[in-house]
Amino acid sequence: MSSPRRYQHAATAGAVLLAAATIGAILHRQYTPACGFAIGMLILTEAALREHRRIRRTKLECEWARRRELGENPAPLNPCCLLARHSHGQAHDRKCTSDHSLATFIAQIEAEHGGTP
Numbered sequence: 001m002s003s004p005r006r007y008q009h010a011a012t013a014g015a016v017l018l019a020a021a022t023i024g025a026i027l028h029r030q031y032t033p034a035c036g037f038a039i040g041m042l043i044l045t046e047a048a049l050r051e052h053r054r055i056r057r058t059k060l061e062c063e064w065a066r067r068r069e070l071g072e073n074p075a076p077l078n079p080c081c082l083l084a085r086h087s088h089g090q091a092h093d094r095k096c097t098s099d100h101s102l103a104t105f106i107a108q109i110e111a112e113h114g115g116t117p
């Protein structure tokens with residue numbers, strides 16, 4: 001089973017190899033392959049950075065959930081959840097660290113309508 005850390009290391013290694021290939025191609029005046037290697041290097045660099053961001057966010061969410069389970073009231077993460085970032089605050093994930101979670105929403109609806117009919 002692949003983990004985000006493994007993807008990050010593989011993408012980093014591929015980017016380094018493609019950077020070396022780009023330099024080698026330029027030194028041998030092979031500019032067309034150098035452009036292809038450079039594009040691949042940029043794609044793999046972006047992939048490595050994306051996995052790094054994902055790992056960092058997962059660690060922050062785990063630490064937030066751990067503190068919450070210990071009875072603390074940690075401040076919401078910024079952004080509160082990844083869905084809120086991509087929906088510009090219009091929707092929230094089930095793992096939302098703010099008070100926009102589905103459980104909170106359902107509890108609010110039940111409170112407004114008195115629970116069972």
Ligand SMILES: [Zn+2]
Nearest residue numbers: 080081092096
């Ligand atoms: Zn949210």
